[in-house]
Amino acid sequence: MLTRTDLTSTMYPSAGSPAVRWRISDGLVPYEQAIEEMEREVSAIAAGEADELVWLLEHPPLYTAGTSADSSDLIEPDRFPVFATGRGGEYTYHGPGQRVVYVMLDLKRRRQDVRAYVAALEEVIIRTLDKMNVKGERREDRVGVWVRRPEKPLLPDGSMSEDKIAALGIRLRKWVSFHGLSINVDPDLTHFGGIVPCGITQYGVTSLVDLGLLVMINDVDVFLREAFEEVFGDTANEGAGAAS
DSSP states (O other): OOOTTTSOSOOOOOTTOOOEEEEEEEEEOOHHHHHHHHHHHHHHHHTTSSOOEEEEEEOOSEEEEOTTOOGGGBSOTTTSOEEEOSSSSSEEEEOTTEEEEEEEOBGGGSOOOHHHHHHHHHHHHHHHHHTTTOOOEEETTEEEEEEEOTTSOOOTTSOOOEEEEEEEEEEEETTEEEEEEEEESSOOGGGGGGBOGGGOOSSEEOOTTTTTOOOOHHHHHHHHHHHHHHHHOOEEETTOSSOO
16 A cells, blocks of 8 residues: 655646635734635535635644544643534644644646645645755654654654644645644644643654754745745746736
8 A cells, every 4th residue: 555655746737726725924924714714715625716825824722623532632621712614633732833724625626636635735734844944744643744853852762853844734625635734833832732732742742943953934925935836837826917
């Protein structure tokens, strides 16, 4: 069986497809508001009434529970609001300093292959990090993107420590994607302590600033857009006619 690494990393749309709308929201967007907006957009895309969309934002501090979430992994249930969500995966933290990217693509225009889509999203993250000289890696037994931490103590099995720098969680409706990915730029990493992130206890969580990169979210957005276009094709600022 092919691994995600073996899958073709690009998912360009069929010829003649319009550019993907590119939206960036300032400030902190409430989670419920974002979900309502995403529902509207996905329905419009599925009906052929709207072009595909990538929406970049930040949330106030909160935890989300995916469809595989185990309640025992919610260590501090009263710390932040907790939202049940239809995406795959387990518990995840969102908060200021983390770039959340909601990706609403019509896979009928691309490739109707969920594993290939997950691999392509991972590829966007890996390429984004590479542009900042950070080596992100995928793991076949763990979704998301990881960085090696040779400066940390070895794990109990003798292997090198690794931390998660980006998370993935997706859902599909009529082959249109929901949710997406998040990259830790400079969140408060102690906020992850209220959950077992993604149900994984043996590895930690890191951020770009924790790795020593003094970057702002706006800086990361530039590299993220470049990487997205390399993997998924052209984008256009919302309301703009030309790809950029």
